[in-house]
Amino acid sequence: MARMIAPTRSNLMRLTEELSFSRSGHELLDQKRSILVVELLTLVDQAADYQNRVDQALSEASQALQDSVMDMGRLTVGNLAGAVNISASIEVGERRVMGVRLPRVETTFSDKGPYFSAEGTSLRSEIAISKYRDALKLMGRMAELKVSIMRLAREVKKTIRKVNALEKILIPETQEALALTKSRIEEAERENFVLMKNVKDRLERVTTMDKTLAT
Template sequence: MASKVAPTRGVLMRMVRAAALAEKGHDLLERKRQILMMELVKHIDDAKELQKEMASVFSDAYKALEKANISMGIDVVEDIAMAVPEEKDFIIRLKSIMGVEIPEIDPINAGLKPSYSFYGTTGSLDIAYSAFRRVLELISRLAAVETSVYRLAVQIKKTHKRVNALEKVAIPFYKSSIAYIENVLEEGEREDIVRMKKAKENLGEKR
């Protein structure tokens, strides 16, 4: 409550400085929130495009895999798949946007030479291999984008709370406190003026 604030000039000065600082902080946080919102919308759009592209590539990959299973046999295709080494060459970089670390992943080589022999295999297996390499590339990019969306959303929520706290609690408190102190001080000054006038009148009467 503003009425609980000591109505002195020293407190008034502190309240004025605190109010100016709170309003500056509010403006900076609001600007940060807007920038983060623009980044969030951009990453959401990117995620939608990647999901759409991945669905199409997945469909082509599974069709090619079905053909390879039919032409070579499921057991043979599974043995070849088990022999394919795991992809470990993921290079992830972090980019800071208004203090939020956003992951960026270097593109995976989708056209990497197959690790199996071409002897005894069919073209459908090569197509499936190439398509699933493309799927792997898209999954890695989508994971980076979805992580970015999550981190941005969390930071936006925190920033929103801080903006609301300043806008609805801190700034109104400082403003009401300043108004209260100014009113008390002005009232005190008016009372001092009245007392001084009365003192002068009393002195004049005594003379």
């Protein structure tokens, strides 16, 4: 249903500007939606790859730990674990994609090895430590991807709603109001033209009559 607007030239100009602005906004939002969708799909593919890598890394780390236990015994491995001096630092930054803030997760490790004497220990213990460290780093990247995907998906939904509102509601309503206002202005101008023509004709007849009476 078209908006009821007074059929004036100023309103016609305002509606024309509003329609132009809405179309520009629709074009920009549509471009934003496309860029966000491409970024979202890229991150989804990366997340699927990283999920496999995390699963594989955890499986390898678990297997390495079991190998250590089988080689040295659970008690020895437990004692060695208490001697491991590794601290993990997770730094969270951000990047922006079309105004959407996405996290950057960087995992770093600080250790003061060797943690224990090599005598009486197995290389498998070192392998297990390395495997778990690799898995933790991958998990940090996986967390970054999952949060980014959630934020992008939310923004894509919002952008799609805005695009649809412009495309299906605001722009059609403005077009209809513009066409109706233009039509009413043209109709009023035609009526004024006919009215002025009638007035002119009457004035001419009166003038002719006055001249006739004068003679």
